[in-house]
Amino acid sequence: MINYRLCSGPRDSLRRTDEKKQMLNNNKTYISKLKNNVGEEVTLNGWLYNSRASGKIQFLIIRDGTGLCQCIAEKGKVSEQLFDELKHLGQESSLMVTGVVRADERSLGGFELTVTDAQIISVTTDYPITPKSHGIDFLLKNRHLHLRSQRQWCIGKIRHTVIDAIRRFFNDNGFTLIDTPIFTAMAAEGEQTLFEADYFGTPMHLTQTGQLHLEAAAMSFGRVYCFGPTFRAEKSKTRRHLTEFWMVEPEVAFIELDGLLELAENFVSFIAAQVLQNNRGELETLDADIAALEKIKPPFYRLSYTEAVDILTGQKTKDFLDKQLEQVKTEKKQIETKISELEHKSASGGLKQWQKDKIAAELIELRSELAEVNTKIENNPKHAKLAAEFQWGKDLGGSDETIISQMHDKPVFVTHYPKQAKAFYMKTDRDNEKVVLNFDLLAPAGFGEIIGGSVREDDYDLLLERIKEQGLNIENYNWYLDLRKYGSVPHGGFGLGVERTVAWLTGEPHIRQCIAFPRLMDKVYI
Ligand code: 4AD
Ligand code: MG
Numbered sequence: 001m002i003n004y005r006l007c008s009g010p011r012d013s014l015r016r017t018d019e020k021k022q023m024l025n026n027n028k029t030y031i032s033k034l035k036n037n038v039g040e041e042v043t044l045n046g047w048l049y050n051s052r053a054s055g056k057i058q059f060l061i062i063r064d065g066t067g068l069c070q071c072i073a074e075k076g077k078v079s080e081q082l083f084d085e086l087k088h089l090g091q092e093s094s095l096m097v098t099g100v101v102r103a104d105e106r107s108l109g110g111f112e113l114t115v116t117d118a119q120i121i122s123v124t125t126d127y128p129i130t131p132k133s134h135g136i137d138f139l140l141k142n143r144h145l146h147l148r149s150q151r152q153w154c155i156g157k158i159r160h161t162v163i164d165a166i167r168r169f170f171n172d173n174g175f176t177l178i179d180t181p182i183f184t185a186m187a188a189e190g191e192q193t194l195f196e197a198d199y200f201g202t203p204m205h206l207t208q209t210g211q212l213h214l215e216a217a218a219m220s221f222g223r224v225y226c227f228g229p230t231f232r233a234e235k236s237k238t239r240r241h242l243t244e245f246w247m248v249e250p251e252v253a254f255i256e257l258d259g260l261l262e263l264a265e266n267f268v269s270f271i272a273a274q275v276l277q278n279n280r281g282e283l284e285t286l287d288a289d290i291a292a293l294e295k296i297k298p299p300f301y302r303l304s305y306t307e308a309v310d311i312l313t314g315q316k317t318k319d320f321l322d323k324q325l326e327q328v329k330t331e332k333k334q335i336e337t338k339i340s341e342l343e344h345k346s347a348s349g350g351l352k353q354w355q356k357d358k359i360a361a362e363l364i365e366l367r368s369e370l371a372e373v374n375t376k377i378e379n380n381p382k383h384a385k386l387a388a389e390f391q392w393g394k395d396l397g398g399s400d401e402t403i404i405s406q407m408h409d410k411p412v413f414v415t416h417y418p419k420q421a422k423a424f425y426m427k428t429d430r431d432n433e434k435v436v437l438n439f440d441l442l443a444p445a446g447f448g449e450i451i452g453g454s455v456r457e458d459d460y461d462l463l464l465e466r467i468k469e470q471g472l473n474i475e476n477y478n479w480y481l482d483l484r485k486y487g488s489v490p491h492g493g494f495g496l497g498v499e500r501t502v503a504w505l506t507g508e509p510h511i512r513q514c515i516a517f518p519r520l521m522d523k524v525y526i
Helices: 010-025 033-038 082-089 138-142 150-172 211-221 258-276 279-287 290-294 305-313 315-347 353-388 397-408 459-468 476-487 498-506
Strands: 041-054 057-063 068-073 094-103 111-122 195-199 201-205 223-231 244-253 299-302 411-413 434-435 438-443 448-455 491-497
Touching: 033 068, 033 094, 033 111, 041 068, 041 111, 041 244, 057 082, 068 082, 068 094, 082 111, 111 279, 111 397, 111 498, 138 201, 150 223, 150 258, 150 279, 211 223, 211 244, 211 476, 211 491, 223 258, 244 258, 244 498, 258 290, 258 438, 258 448, 258 491, 258 498, 279 290, 279 438, 279 498, 299 305, 305 315, 305 353, 305 397, 305 411, 315 353, 353 397, 397 411, 397 438, 397 448, 438 498, 448 498, 459 476, 491 498
Parallel strands: 068 111, 299 411
Antiparallel strands: 041 057, 041 094, 057 068, 094 111, 195 201, 223 244, 244 491, 411 438, 438 448, 448 491
């Protein structure tokens, strides 16, 4: 046994450190709870997000996983040694800070801490991600660290609310959760996007959707949903595609198309309302369009595919795109002016280092905005041509969806697509055999499809015909056909993509930012 009394020096100081930590931990709280402690001395455990010194005062921005808080350390009010240590503390060092809580409307999060003491836990030097902007490739390579950024944090909190709202909505509305398999032999959404898996010598793949299995469960439980990761070997590098994404899928027995649309609009409105209720601060930080989200209430717009094609090929779209081009050109001029002003300012000298850093960060941001605007200017005539020449019968392309969605201030349902463009399981419209009873829900402001759904073909012979037409191996679909043999009923459902929904709600243009560890066609970073 070690006799501690015999140990001197470092061990003693370690013990003192532990005692101090213990002492500091006694009044530990979280930044999100500071409103309960105004005027009191509390301790925050966190990381140094950013800091700035101004003579005898240091402004330390601390993050603790629940928010950000400015902590002010003043010379003379903390020990000389601590003041010096804090001054040289690198970004993302971990520490415990004790101080008195002060309410201040102007302050980040509404509260500040006047530092009385601190305990540095781990000193970080040369943290690779600075508050300046970095290229996206660098940030994705450093995703394990970039998750700590304010933007990723806000998106992560909103994603959490979206997922909570999804479960709550279905659980509170009589749906039973069914977990569908990830290994499957079925190809519900086309054989081009299957990820192969070798299942002990039997060819299998990773599921594209839980829907087919869920249909079986709907015949037992009536109203069901599944929620999990789904996989598509999408050979597209667009801002809307991941190879692994999360999808929630409800399936309902005894429902027709109108009932499905109603369910979808109530569901999406509930999600938007929950985000508005729980994440207003995050939405503000992300500069999301809160006023637009407040409009997300039923009923949504309804268009048939044929009406959508008429809009795309008509004068309205042409005028809309012309006007948009003019607006983007004006935006380009404004960005260019700002860039040259900042370049001028930065060259003029006499600036402090933090001011230079701030300008450099703004310039990186503005240049990336300029690149985006240039892409829009380049794409405008291409998209106009695609829309004008759109042929009835094709599936709507990404740019067509964008146009329709930009023309609406609320989500819009597009229904009754041509049979040839859609999946085999969709029910043929008995009043018009050329189309199916399906819908896509397009989110507004150009975000495009967030939901795809349909009534399912419930006639055995018609379904068999469609499976054969697709050249699918009938053996794998016999159990699915059985559902039409034994008590077939009208039924249907839909799938909502979590990342696309989060992208729309947060105003984040690329869905890769809406999942912690994205899987992209060209790269899996970490
Ligand atoms: O339209 P999809 O392909 O529909 C289905 O999978 C149906 N089986 C759902 C059902 O009826 N139960 O996909 C549904 C949604 C899309 O609207 C989109 O939000 C999302 O899933 N999604 C993707 N999200 C990210 N990356 C991809 N590659 C996606 N593919 C589809
Ligand atoms: Mg779809």
